[in-house]
Amino acid sequence: MTKAEKMREQFEAQFVEEYVRVLGKGSREIAAHTLAANPPLVSMCWWAWQASREAVVVELPAPAVPGGNCIRDHAIREAIEAQGLKVAP
Known part of the structure; x- marks a missing residue:
């Protein structure tokens, strides 16, 4: 699944959860229909x-150890961007 597909899924x-929160539990089916029927x-x-x-731009703290852990920092950056x-440069 691409990043865009994952974001659209989220x-x-x-969208459905907020629709249900505002209009009540019985509106879940209507919310799903709204996604399809109201482009x-x-x-x-x-x-x-x-x-x-x-x-939203996340600013990572400086590494606690001089030189830091580049692999860990890269993994954190990728997780946020996913x-x-x-992530701020």
Whole structure:
């Protein structure tokens, strides 16, 4: 699964959960139908989701040990970026 596909999956899950939170447990099926039947609404919501993710920039702390652990730092950076977030240089 690509990063974009994973992010879209997360978005759709949160869309349904918020729909249910606001309108009640019986609205889960309606929420799923809304995702499929209302492309303009979903497109605007998807844009907002992506914009909110793009606005987040994580700043990693300096390594505790001079020279640090480059492999660990690289793995942390990749994990954060896999969530659709940016890491400050």
